[in-house]
Amino acid sequence: MNGKTGFALTSKRVLWKLMWENPVSIHLKELTPEKVRVEDTRLIVDDQSVDIADRSVAESLAGVIVELTLAVNR
Numbered sequence: 001m002n003g004k005t006g007f008a009l010t011s012k013r014v015l016w017k018l019m020w021e022n023p024v025s026i027h028l029k030e031l032t033p034e035k036v037r038v039e040d041t042r043l044i045v046d047d048q049s050v051d052i053a054d055r056s057v058a059e060s061l062a063g064v065i066v067e068l069t070l071a072v073n074r
Contacts (some may be wrong), residue, residue, distance in 0.1 A: 004018065004019035005017070005018050005019070005050065005051075007050065007061075009016055009061075009064065009065070009068065011028075011068070011072070012028060012029070012072070013026055013028055013029065013038055013066075014026045014028070014031075014065055015062060016050045017036050018050065024050070025047060026045050026046050026050045028065075028068055028069050028072040028073070029043070029072055029073060030046075031065075031069045031073075032069065032073075033054050033066045034036055036062050036065050036066050036069070037062065038055065038062050039045060039054065040059045041053050041055050042058065043058045043061055043062055044051050044062060045065060
């Protein structure tokens with residue numbers, strides 16, 4: 001990520017905002033683990049993606065999002 005990208009995780013949703021673009025908000029209740037993946041340095045959640053700029057960080061975030069999704073949807 002660069003200084004122009006904001007990213008947040010809460011117990012209810014995943015959010016990010018890129019400069020000059022609309023914010024993205026994805027509710028964890030509406031998400032399944034299969035909808036979270038990494039392609040190169042891009043974190044893809046549902047049909048939205050954000051370039052994290054570091055593959056290992058993107059993979060770590062994907063893992064956290066999957067765990068949050070599983071916990072929320074028990």
